[in-house]
Amino acid sequence: MLEVNGKILETDDEGYIENMDDWSPEIAERMAANDDCELTDNHWEVIKLMRNYYEEYKISPTVRVLTREIRKTLGADKGNSRYLYALFPYGPIKQAGKYAGLPKPSTCV
Numbered sequence: 001m002l003e004v005n006g007k008i009l010e011t012d013d014e015g016y017i018e019n020m021d022d023w024s025p026e027i028a029e030r031m032a033a034n035d036d037c038e039l040t041d042n043h044w045e046v047i048k049l050m051r052n053y054y055e056e057y058k059i060s061p062t063v064r065v066l067t068r069e070i071r072k073t074l075g076a077d078k079g080n081s082r083y084l085y086a087l088f089p090y091g092p093i094k095q096a097g098k099y100a101g102l103p104k105p106s107t108c109v
Helices: 025-034 041-057 063-074 081-085 090-099
Strands: 002-004 008-009
Touching: 002 025, 025 090, 041 063, 041 081, 041 090, 063 081, 063 090, 081 090
Parallel strands: none
Antiparallel strands: 002 008
C-alpha cells in the first residue's frame, strides 16, 4: 500500500499501483522518494512519454522503442539507453513505468 495526501492506494508487492486511474504526479514523487530519487524535469519528460505511449498503444514500450521515441521528440543527446539508465538505474521501463503509474510490464521479472 502507498499513502499519498491521506489517500491509501493499493499496490502490488513491487510497489506498482493497482489502479492506473489513481495515478497523480504526487504519487510519482512519493514512489521516487521511497527509492531515494528526486524527480527532475528530465525524469518527468520520460515519465510523460511513457504515459503517452501507453495511452496510445495500451502497452509499455520496450527500451529500444522508448529510446527511439525520446530521440524523435527530445533529441539524440537524450535518446539513448545510457541517458535513460542514468535517470532510472533500476531499469528505465520498470522504474519509469512504475513512477508513471503503468502496470508492471510482462517483460520485467
